[in-house]
Amino acid sequence: MIEELRTKARELLTDGTVDCVIGYEIAPRGDVRPVFIYDPAEVDRLVFNSRCDHNLVTYLNRRNKPPKRGAPVPTTGIVVKPCDAKSIQVLLNEHQVDRDKVTIIGVACAGMVDATGAPETRCTHCLQRTPLLYDVLLGDPPESVDAADSFDDIEEFDALPPEERRAFWLRELNRCIRCYACRQACPGCFCDVCESERDDSLWIGIADDIPEKAFFHITRAFHLAGRCVECNACELVCPMGIPLSLLNRKIVEEIEHSMGGFRAGISDEPTPLVTKLTGEEEINEVHK
């Protein structure tokens, strides 16, 4: 499959369909890292394996405008897993990416593993083995899927007493160093000026303190309500190991359960939080 990937990338770069192919390469220390290939001679750097857990779609947000006035919008080939393809769908729904400027190289995914070789938690909740959106599909999907689309982790956490949940989040969020890596890694966080870094409004104070950290994380999760595709890029990049997926997936669960089974990135529907009530919601009552 890696050979097919390299052949396809070479073809796209040589015939000028794309300026750049974003994929994965083996880093000097043996781990996998994102790579930008501009030269057809370098396509042999591209690889794909079960450690390619980065969501490369976040880089598309940096390639959706002309680099300078009058210049054309760059064209990009991008290697996407099924979860990343949902991210592209979310960006397309929000008119962030021009579909004509992107060539999607979809890869069948058998699930990613972490550094210890164990399957990543998010992949044990994901049934998608081939991307929903692609121009060319490489690889064969595995025949059996060892996963269940459930929210058992969220329900388990929800069953804890409130004091424990509170103590848990205080402990976890207190570790946050506000490096904003979660925001940088997220394909859905594409605002030019992030609310948490605006210096005019001071929505969030600069203090490295619990209220500010809680504010940042609740706000960040809320901005992704109905847009988070559970690619877990935020949690993977967190230097402090904060379980952000517990927060994100809670919102995914809430939205799926209360707003007519909506899941982000499946269709071209926008997040239900910006649309009218359809009458299907279980929330159209006054909350007291």
Added chain:
Amino acid sequence: MNESNTAAQPAFEPKIVAFMCNWCSYAAADSAGVARFKSPPNVLPVRVMCSGRVSPELILKAFMSGADGVMVLGCHIGDCHYDSGNHRTAKRIPLLRNLLIYMGIEPDRLRLDWVSASESPKFAQVTRDFVDDIRKLGPLDAPFRVPRSPVEGAAREEVLHD
């Protein structure tokens, strides 16, 4: 300032921030005042053009800055001056409430209600009920807001570092 140290603490008076939409709830609050319906003085009204303007940031900022409770009052569904602004509110606030529950914060500190311009008695009733509820809940837990006094700041440090 030194009231937190005295033995006989004064009764807790909740601070409430109420976001009210210009077209219905703020008008109701106004006419509740004109009609002299009794409503508690703990409520700090913030007029917004539409309850759909009330983003979670506004609510969290109010909590962070020392509010013990936040009310969001808007037009009834179907009566929005902007056709569907309150539809967003109707989806957003319950989601935020559930998120607060999930994080172990009392969700009753956030209330969404619909008060039309002609419902000034309802406005007075809703604010009275809400202030009573918050009075029962007590002040918002210190870790989630900026400390009000050095004593409270020190107490919070202890909570976080044990």
